[in-house]
Amino acid sequence: MTAHLGPNRYGKDGIRLVLVSRPEEDEGPHTLRDLTVDVRLEGAFEAVHTEGDNSSVLPTDTMRSTVYALAQHHLTGSIEAFGVALTERFLSASPAATAAEVTLREHSWGRAQVGGAPHPHAFVGGGAECATAVVTRTSTSGPGVRSGISGLTLLRTRGSAFSGFLRDEFTVLVETEDRIMATEASADWTYGEHNQPSYDDVRAAARAALIDAFSTHSSASVQHTLYAMGGAVIGACPDVDAVRLRMPNKHHIPVDLAAIGLTNDRAVFVATDRPFGVIEGEVRRD
């Protein structure tokens, strides 16, 4: 054939893992972890493609069982630490692989409140917000960790403007000094080289900083607020080197009640699904 193989990788998506930790006395409080894990391997897999030679292929089903096998000993702290253990395992189990990437999302649960106190064995689901981590490792370098949050849904009803923008003959948007700004933000960040971050503490501090800046920043645009939010994470988290943000603009359009003889003083809005703006940017420590 007049063709050859270019970049390639393979893996498993959507490995669902729920881990329950019990104290010696089973009556005591249980701990619940609920993760979705994706795995990718890259490496010298040319003969797999061109010859149908599977001798170097660690099956994706083995990736699945490996996640379950390692959970009890390695998912005892942060998802980042679990990801580090998994990438190490995958590289050693797959001699042909030169790089492994593990993506982890942790779904949050709160303890059920019963009679005003948290119940030791019952939990209430925490919605769409997830803690995220991507761990990469190559055969020649240590693990790289990117931590994050996804599904952070935020809305503010005051202090957000959008005006003074470029106009051309297709521009119909009306300028506003007071709009609803809403987003379902995703953020992820990397760490300085010599840091020993406490991943969970950083995530908690980053989350608080993101919410604080979104809430209090005097906003001229989503871009403007994105930069303030990124800067707030840099300011609050000394271990963080750079933070990326993705903020879809979940538009809330004032309903034209004047057409039916009513007034609408920034009170009645329609939340639209599509289209939606998307603002993406990175903020880096100097």
Next chain:
Amino acid sequence: MTAHLGPNRYGKDGIRLVLVSRPEEDEGPHTLRDLTVDVRLEGAFEAVHTEGDNSSVLPTDTMRSTVYALAQHHLTGSIEAFGVALTERFLSASPAATAAEVTLREHSWGRAQVGGAPHPHAFVGGGAECATAVVTRTSTSGPGVRSGISGLTLLRTRGSAFSGFLRDEFTVLVETEDRIMATEASADWTYGEHNQPSYDDVRAAARAALIDAFSTHSSASVQHTLYAMGGAVIGACPDVDAVRLRMPNKHHIPVDLAAIGLTNDRAVFVATDRPFGVIEGEVRRD
């Protein structure tokens, strides 16, 4: 044609309404309401279908604008009260209609916490759980109200068994005295005839009762717990006449780690998507 029209109805689905209430001083705390509303009308619409005579048709677009038009004056308290106002309006605006039904779902938001205090203008999304209401009204009777909750995700790690069940030659399920029980419950309830319920108070009490019973009931099956949960709502909410529950069984299957030489003492589970059990039942006050 040798055919005639049978039962029929029409309406609008997915009307998205966000309502912001502001104090006189705009700096004060704003209130945010976020609803999705569906509308249905039934009545004497035969000529619409058979003759193409639209003179009796209130357009579904008018249903949409009516929801927005009534929001400022009528969405000041419970979604049930808003639904009552909407059904009244729709019946009066549509002389041919003999019945109107309005379904409301309220998406929850919490106030953003900034510096340890709730922010007056910023909100954090509350996940998939919704308050629900269905209000029906006919041209000859007052409104009927059904209130509820949907998307209440619950999981417990102890105190749930499933054993002693019927077996046939196709039964492979292993009996267990200790499993994970998880569900995304929906509940809705009706009220006694002469009650003047405070809908929001009832919902809060019902929600607490559902979570309490799910958490503490010694469960022999999802059915057994469903009945306990329904009974708890009846016990906690004197205004409630009957409560319906729908509880998908979100299966958590212990992973067979023995196959790879490891032990799994009720620690490692896979959360499966499909198929899933579905348990539905009503509990009625005696």
Next chain:
Amino acid sequence: MTAHLGPNRYGKDGIRLVLVSRPEEDEGPHTLRDLTVDVRLEGAFEAVHTEGDNSSVLPTDTMRSTVYALAQHHLTGSIEAFGVALTERFLSASPAATAAEVTLREHSWGRAQVGGAPHPHAFVGGGAECATAVVTRTSTSGPGVRSGISGLTLLRTRGSAFSGFLRDEFTVLVETEDRIMATEASADWTYGEHNQPSYDDVRAAARAALIDAFSTHSSASVQHTLYAMGGAVIGACPDVDAVRLRMPNKHHIPVDLAAIGLTNDRAVFVATDRPFGVIEGEVRRD
């Protein structure tokens, strides 16, 4: 407790079944069936709920394995016949049950075209359209069959009007004699009592009649077209007694290009997601 159990049922949703039939010579054309099956049982299950007595409970996991167990012998023709066999089995396997309902959706596949001819072992997925059937059976009566189609996406660019409708003070909709009409129709139908329908032939004839009537009917409204489509099924399918249609109105709104100095003579439309009209109705044989 001052409460008792009301109506209740249980079952399994989302049983995914793929069945391959091979000729004796494996090289010959294979047949592929791809179904999703839901099961429900009702009956004397009070003690399950109130006492935690599982002795009458056929587990939902057994429902799952039963669907797989019966597939090879009973899914040899229509999904309706398979549903009849399943309901019979479930009632006999569950002495406490007084009614069984099985819902079947068949996902369509076409044969892959290779070199201009259908390939015997390769298939191309057929999109969202499904054949559907709901079979119900009680302990005292024979099976009832409802057949249907879901996900039939249709659009026409000419011959559809909506005018002459009722107006009130909230009506802003503009009358039109020429709009896009689009829907994702669901239809289902029942059969006369003494008929021995060939289910697949009826479905093919009903589908052709639905498409024909949608395409050629001079439409004054979705209701008007719905009635024409239902009547066309009655006319084309002597075995069909009554047909129900559900037709969401997938709105296509002309874009206001005049605002930017351009003309839009029924050419440029935005397809909106929400809200959407919903028209439901039944057409019955006289």
Next chain:
Amino acid sequence: MTAHLGPNRYGKDGIRLVLVSRPEEDEGPHTLRDLTVDVRLEGAFEAVHTEGDNSSVLPTDTMRSTVYALAQHHLTGSIEAFGVALTERFLSASPAATAAEVTLREHSWGRAQVGGAPHPHAFVGGGAECATAVVTRTSTSGPGVRSGISGLTLLRTRGSAFSGFLRDEFTVLVETEDRIMATEASADWTYGEHNQPSYDDVRAAARAALIDAFSTHSSASVQHTLYAMGGAVIGACPDVDAVRLRMPNKHHIPVDLAAIGLTNDRAVFVATDRPFGVIEGEVRRD
């Protein structure tokens, strides 16, 4: 602040465009185009983020109206040509932008068959498969075009093996010489520098080559088939320089009927949702 802005971009997602072309005599056959368009701009937008200076920002709402404004004159042939026109417009309308990217997906419709002939004004939806294109342009270079197909769902019941793979202590997968292989493939490709491709002809030829190779290749793995499919595109499409494929492995697991005393000779399968394998690779012309 001790931070600065890194890479950033912004745009609009989910612009839904339906374009109807009518002959002079409106009775003649109409043409229907149904697209979803995403837009991204990159450039000198630092002050937008850091100063809240919007003077360089072309609003995402203007991106939306631009897509509608250009449709009638520029969506007359391939989606690639429309994308080229859009990127040119966006770069000229936004002086601060240094790069524009437009992603287009075309949803397929077939003509409704009425009385054995295609109807001139009625259409039936074509499922999840889309034609795709990504057009990029910078202020210093001409447009780059990547064409593709997404949502191509394929399944074969014979001629697919997976054996001889690497095993470790966590490997439980059984080797097979005869399995179901199924995928929902995405493919996209680039063109040689001096080619003047007929984009639609290339897509049709690429699609046929993908289906042919998937159907007839003697498969040792998904990787093996992916390479054959990519090579087939290179062989069938002289204009194509390189083709990327993404093939999720939609697992079909033989049901263990032996556990209930039945035999299952590659007949009864469960189609699982998660987890799923993912195979990605590029094939390049020598």
